[in-house]
Amino acid sequence: MDKKPYDPSEIEQRLYQEWEDSGLFTPDDGSESYSLAIPPPNVTGTLHMGHGFQNAIMDCLIRYYRMSGKNTLWQVGTDHAGIATEMVVERRLNAEGKSKNDIGREAFEKEVWNWKKYSGNKITSQLRRLGSSLDWSTERFTLDDEYQHAVLGAFIQLFEEGLIYQGKRLVNWDPVLETSLSDLEVINKDLTIKIWEIKYQLEGTDEFVTIATTRPETLFGDMALAVNPDDKRFAHLVGQNAEIPLCNRVIPIVADDYVDAEFGTGVVKITPGHDFNDYELGKRHGLHLNESLQCHVGDESAFSPISILNKAVEIIGVAPKKFHGMDRFEARKLLLKDLEKEKFLVSEKEYESTLPYGDRSDQILEPLLTDQWYVDAKTLAKPAIEAVKSKEIQFVPANWEKTYFQWMNNIQDWCISRQLWWGHRIPIWYDESNTPYAGFSEKDVRDKHNLNGTLRQEDDVLDTWFSSSLWTFATMGWPKKNEKLNLFHPTTTLVTGFDIIFFWVARMIMMTKHFIKEVPFKEVYITGLIKDENGQKMSKSKGNILDPIDLIDGVSLDELLAKRTEGMMQPQLKEKIIKQTKKQFPEGIESYGTDALRYTFYSLASPGRDINFDIGRIKGYRNFCNKIWNAFRFIEMQVTNHSYQPGESSGNILSDWMGSKIHQTAENCQTHIKQYRFDLASAEIYELVWSNFCDWYIEFNKVAIQNSEDANQTNNLIGNLITNFYSILELLHPFMPFITEELSSKLANLAKVEKLGFMVESGFAHSRASNKKTEQQLDEIISIISALRAIRAENQNIKNEILNLIISNDLNSEMQSVISKNEAMIAGIAKLDGIEFSDKIPAEAIEKTVDGYKLIIPLEGLIDPEEEMMRLQKELADVENDLKIINSKLANEQFTSKAPPAVVEKEKAKVLDAESKKALLEKSIAKLQP
Structure with a gap:
């Protein structure tokens, strides 16, 4: 039997490599499709918490729809990030005592390509670390040959249609980089x-x-x-x-x-x-x-x-x-x-x-008059506005449509040129009279326009928002018409933040409607921003940035401090951040694993709302992973201890109840996922796993297996445990892919069956059925046991006693029969000596009403009434004395006016707690009085 505790570091990277090697994320042929296009991260960048959150959402969607039988594609790719990448390489050259002007454009572009090869894998390795089931076989880069052909072709077409022109306008000018910037920059x-x-x-x-x-x-x-x-x-x-x-x-x-x-x-x-x-x-x-x-x-x-x-x-x-x-x-x-x-x-x-x-430069910008290339955005905006008006595209939450319309109805022409060398060089050639011509190459221009003489190519490159506006269809092979475009375009959903609705979302809609006469996606799910636990925006200057990979793998305090203060020139700010970080993470950040981080994101994901990321939440979901792991360990122990043999399992009240709970949760989760309510879906699954499966189903099975009369009955109970646990893993898989994949393999070995493929290839908790009647019956038994536990908590003198239970005949006969049939199991869990049905209430007894009937605990022989009365009266006197002291403090105006509000509230809470305790003691005393 495997006794290892749950350690995500042992399984996550190994499992991802297995998934990728198997070609698991590549679409199948045929069937109804579901597709996503990843918002392309910067090729030389790193993932931040917003990326982690949005990728967790997208991966949940793609895994869920794959498990639901859809032919799925999650298109992956990266953006060349003109300004950011050029700046990094320029700094490297400067450190060597050179500049880009010293080495010339061609040599500089080679330097950037070399840097891309060196650093470009970092972002994609981080995406893998998050468990993202992206189709790596079709990975695209905005400067690869096919994509570049699509971008240049789009420019040429718009130019020839009169929708691109050159003009002198004011732009945001960066005096360090000497280029125009978009408002987002x-x-x-x-x-x-x-x-x-x-x-x-x-x-x-x-x-x-x-x-x-x-x-x-x-x-x-x-x-x-x-x-x-x-x-x-x-x-x-x-x-x-x-x-x-x-x-x-x-x-x-x-x-x-x-x-x-x-x-x-x-x-x-x-x-x-x-x-x-x-x-x-x-x-x-x-x-x-x-x-x-x-x-x-x-x-x-x-x-x-x-x-x-x-x-x-x-x-x-x-x-x-x-x-x-x-x-x-x-x-x-x-x-x-x-x-x-x-x-x-x-x-x-x-x-x-x-x-x-x-x-990027952190320098004051200057509005500057420059010659730039513009797109006639007003013309392109009209069909894009209509696409949202007609509900061809829907925003979730719908209120973001107002923002979209406000921007689009007041749109200005779009400046698409940047004074950089790294990027898509604008495909314009000027003749000796400075007349511009568009083409894929100088030869193309000469042949098309029958030109002789000297031609000069435009020096500027295209804004990266121009190239990424073609993202959904250019990544699928446009301008060629192919089966991939037919199957997966329009994409189904776009997951993104509200801050780029105009810069990217709107422009994708404009360009896609113009070039292929359809929308780029059917729904736009707008996520909130990830903020720190105090609701502050995460930023380097605040020293509150969290790296999702650090939360997954852990990071030492020294490494964390180095990350948070890298490149920081202001000594006072640096010292403040060091002090703040040491206080928050005195020993660095622990390793929580990918599944715990992802589940934290889902639990906080209310549509459109900003998220305050509390480190305590991820600790709680690491405990959730441990709970799931230990549930498997319990099943493993039963298999080993009872020589389990696989076979057909018949239903019983426990299995039918658990199966019905799984069925209902699966149905609810399907609704929640389709409505992008990942917070509600994750909460329901958490309740199902922690409370229903681990706290009740496993506890019932412990007693049932212990009381089992023969090997077949034991085998049946264990077989149902395995079946229901596998359904739990299916339900959890889109949210927690790693632990569920690992345990599904272990479970298959345990059950002595061959595992058929990976989890994402199975159904979404499809094997369970609804059984409302059985579900209600066991729920009633759980209510009885919970009430008995409350009685013990309220009466400490009988907390650990074996009790007799009388249930009044107000309980219907069918439920009485169910309780009688399962008496041994109920008695084992509730520490009962026996259960009977009667309306006779002993003279000395505790009563509790549950759903219209009474639970009665006879006290004869359990306690000495006089001793118990003395104990209760002493405890009551102590509580009354505490109340007197606290109320006296709260009546003191000096205390209430000078003490911090939190301290005053704490004292008021003590009053409520003491009054509640007093009421319980008085009730217990009244029961003992003749």
């Missing part, structure tokens, strides 16, 4: 910064107006001042001109509803080339410069914003020459000195504001 930080008030002189007068700004250097690019049209203080200024301090340029004063008359001075500077809101205002008023560099108002077509920064955010353009070539912040310092010297600077104050930072 922007981190807004709340900071205390400076705000300056600056005077602008009205042209031809001695009057001044004052504006407030947090970016004084942008005044070099001012094109107007603006006031609210209803602001009577400044109505006379509209139409006049003002002089930009130190710049020898005049700008008009315009009226616009955008200006908040109550904010600042009521007059705002308008710099369309360096502020997104100013850009829109400038367009409305047609702001433009004339040949002498003076600014004028015109119609919208005349709008021509100016830029005073280059791509390295150095001052250029119409700014005074003395500032040219200076970094924006150096220019700011010099400008402020000059403004103060010339009496234009009114004040300098601290100001609470939000600044945009690049998520």
